[in-house]
Amino acid sequence: MSDSYVTPDGRTIGGKVLEMRNITLRFGGVVAIKDISFDIREGEIRAIIGPNGAGKSSMLNVINGFYHPQEGEIWFHGEKRKPMKPYQIAKQGIARTFQNIALFKGMSTLDNIMTGRFNQMKTNMALQMLWKGPAEREEVANREIVERVIDFLEIQAIRKTPVGALPYGLQKRVELGRALAAQPKLLLLDEPMAGMNVEEKEDMSRFILDVNDEFGTTIALIEHDMGVVMDISDRVVVMDYGKKIGDGTPDEVRNNQAVIDAYLGVDHG
Amino acid sequence: MFYREAGDYKTTYAEDSQTFPLKLDRYAYYTLLAVAFLVVPFVINDYWASAVLIPFLIWSIASLGLNILTGYCGQVSLGTGGFMAVGAYAAYKLMTSFPDLNIMIIVLLSGAITAAVGVLFGLPSLRIKGFYLAVATLAAQFFLVWLFNKFEWFYNYSASGQISAPTREMFGYEVTGPSASAPAKYMFCLVLVLGLAWVARNLTRGRIGRSWMAIRDMDIAAEIIGVNPLKTKLTAFAVSSFFIGVAGALFFAVYLGAVEVGEAFGIQKSFLVLFMIIIGGLGSILGSFIGAAFLVLLPVLLKNIMAGALGWPIDLAAHIELVIIGFLIMLTLVLEPHGVAQLWRVAKQKLRLWPFPH
Numbered sequence: 001m002s003d004s005y006v007t008p009d010g011r012t013i014g015g016k017v018l019e020m021r022n023i024t025l026r027f028g029g030v031v032a033i034k035d036i037s038f039d040i041r042e043g044e045i046r047a048i049i050g051p052n053g054a055g056k057s058s059m060l061n062v063i064n065g066f067y068h069p070q071e072g073e074i075w076f077h078g079e080k081r082k083p084m085k086p087y088q089i090a091k092q093g094i095a096r097t098f099q100n101i102a103l104f105k106g107m108s109t110l111d112n113i114m115t116g117r118f119n120q121m122k123t124n125m126a127l128q129m130l131w132k133g134p135a136e137r138e139e140v141a142n143r144e145i146v147e148r149v150i151d152f153l154e155i156q157a158i159r160k161t162p163v164g165a166l167p168y169g170l171q172k173r174v175e176l177g178r179a180l181a182a183q184p185k186l187l188l189l190d191e192p193m194a195g196m197n198v199e200e201k202e203d204m205s206r207f208i209l210d211v212n213d214e215f216g217t218t219i220a221l222i223e224h225d226m227g228v229v230m231d232i233s234d235r236v237v238v239m240d241y242g243k244k245i246g247d248g249t250p251d252e253v254r255n256n257q258a259v260i261d262a263y264l265g266v267d268h269g
Numbered sequence: 270m271f272y273r274e275a276g277d278y279k280t281t282y283a284e285d286s287q288t289f290p291l292k293l294d295r296y297a298y299y300t301l302l303a304v305a306f307l308v309v310p311f312v313i314n315d316y317w318a319s320a321v322l323i324p325f326l327i328w329s330i331a332s333l334g335l336n337i338l339t340g341y342c343g344q345v346s347l348g349t350g351g352f353m354a355v356g357a358y359a360a361y362k363l364m365t366s367f368p369d370l371n372i373m374i375i376v377l378l379s380g381a382i383t384a385a386v387g388v389l390f391g392l393p394s395l396r397i398k399g400f401y402l403a404v405a406t407l408a409a410q411f412f413l414v415w416l417f418n419k420f421e422w423f424y425n426y427s428a429s430g431q432i433s434a435p436t437r438e439m440f441g442y443e444v445t446g447p448s449a450s451a452p453a454k455y456m457f458c459l460v461l462v463l464g465l466a467w468v469a470r471n472l473t474r475g476r477i478g479r480s481w482m483a484i485r486d487m488d489i490a491a492e493i494i495g496v497n498p499l500k501t502k503l504t505a506f507a508v509s510s511f512f513i514g515v516a517g518a519l520f521f522a523v524y525l526g527a528v529e530v531g532e533a534f535g536i537q538k539s540f541l542v543l544f545m546i547i548i549g550g551l552g553s554i555l556g557s558f559i560g561a562a563f564l565v566l567l568p569v570l571l572k573n574i575m576a577g578a579l580g581w582p583i584d585l586a587a588h589i590e591l592v593i594i595g596f597l598i599m600l601t602l603v604l605e606p607h608g609v610a611q612l613w614r615v616a617k618q619k620l621r622l623w624p625f626p627h
Binding site: 085086087089102103111114117125128130135136143144182 | 281472476485489491492494552
């Protein structure tokens with residue numbers, strides 16, 4: 001595949017944002033990820049699919065630094081990445097959401113999304129103690145960005161509600177908001193539609209497409225709903241038992257025999 | 270006059286995030302300040318100062334400090350008494366080593382020294398959480414008390430093993446020492462309380478406070494948005510210990526005047542401050558004050574009723590007091606884990622709709 005390509009709906013996909021080269025991740029004797037390589041290109045929606053236990057979430061955890069692979073290289077924006085802590089990777093511009101919602105339950109929606117601005121806020125402790133002046137100006141400037149995210153996700157009404165009191169679908173949306181507030185270069189979504197009904201899935205799909213369209217955010221997502229994946233993603237990686245068994249556009253993947261076998265089973269008779 | 274925000278429009282984000290968003294709250298706050306600064310100093314007497322007001326102010330600072338660490342950052346600490354002792358002994362050593370240094374500077378420096386000690390004992394918090402961290406800070410409590418008893422340098426080799434505060438002045442008024450007047454002591458503590466409460470509010474409302482709460486609520490998610498867990502926890506330990514150190518310095522220099530470490534800063538003080546923030550409200554500035562007021566006033570009140578009005582023996586009254594406080598703590602934990610501050614919030618919410626709740 002050449003360095004950039006044009007999607008069927010006319011968007012131009014740029015160069016490689018993230019490249020995984022021959023990643024192997026082991027937990028003791030268990031091989032969670034085995035020699036996987038793939039790339040994520042600027043502006044695309046990249047899906048990672050596979051049956052349960054295929055190593056998809058482990059892959060995201062490798063990308064944002066919870067796990068350190070035993071073998072392989074990670075290249076981010078054309079540079080080989082050294083082993084880093086998750087908070088250092090966040091500072092490089094990778095944000096994510098979790099399969100099981102990981103919001104700050106004691107804080108309001110607004111505060112939760114404001115935490116997403118943490119890396120962009122710089123005033124030191126002395127100025128924070130004074131508040132009036134630089135700290136307040138910075139707070140207001142970041143609040144404006146957060147309010148844009150709140151408008152975008154249509155959650156204005158729950159701005160001051162503690163997130164613990166919100167229904168599941170809204171919590172998922174707030175978590176997406178927190179990741180968006182960081183204005184990431186790469187956004188990782190771990191099963192953004194798990195446990196949702198059809199309407200909520202449609203809403204979430206629309207938000208993902210809009211984020212990609214309006215902000216040009218590069219997105220990598222894990223999802224089980226094949227209909228959604230095939231509809232919204234530009235390219236798909238298919239994993240099974242820690243190995244990559246397919247990679248390509250939704251159509252290519254759909255017709256890949258290894259993928260069909262993994263999902264439908266093989267006749268061993 | 271209705272208590273509500275209707276008609277009280279906010280046109281900027283700064284206004285929206287102010288400490289008292291409702292006009293009535295703001296007026297109540299200004300009135301309270303005016304009374305505290307302009308009325309109380311002129312009517313205060315020794316009994317009110319030493320039984321109620323000064324202990325309330327000092328314990329407010331301590332519970333603000335512990336609330337930052339436990340309520341906002343989620344790190345349980347049972348070392349409060351020990352850290353107060355660090356503040357007290359730092360103040361004593363500074364007062365006796367630098368007789369010309371202003372008492373305000375001495376108190377703040379004692380806080381800074383306690384902050385450094387707090388960071389040291391906060392280091393294990395990266396590895397251990399919850400119950401286990403509480404035990405580690407308990408070790409700090411016992412170690413520090415032992416340290417100040419063991420090494421005579423800390424109490425300037427005095428025969429009694431006690432430390433006693435020399436007389437120091439602020440703007441010509443004596444605030445420490447045996448002849449310091451009640452209004453001067455009160456004003457000195459009040460200024461510190463106001464300043465520190467303001468700092469606590471500012472720190473907890475912004476970037477740093479949110480990073481503390483993020484660590485408290487879900488440390489894994491905090492890390493992926495860029496919060497460095499070690500740095501954040503240690504900042505909380507530092508700020509919290511600063512407050513507690515200042516409280517310890519005041520408790521020794523202004524309130525008691527003379528102190529024996531095991532007696533004044535024992536484990537029961539650690540629990541006292543912990544009870545204050547549990548009853549008052551974890552993660553709430555107002556709750557710190559409510560908790561301190563409650564646990565300072567309640568014993569005074571009970572003593573007056575049981576020993577004074579009913580004529581019961583003092584020791585019986587003291588035991589019943591312990592039972593009542595223990596019962597109240599259980600009641601708070603079961604019925605309203607967020608403390609009196611949460612009850613207050615709920616009440617205000619109801620009041621906003623009153624008298625038309627539908």
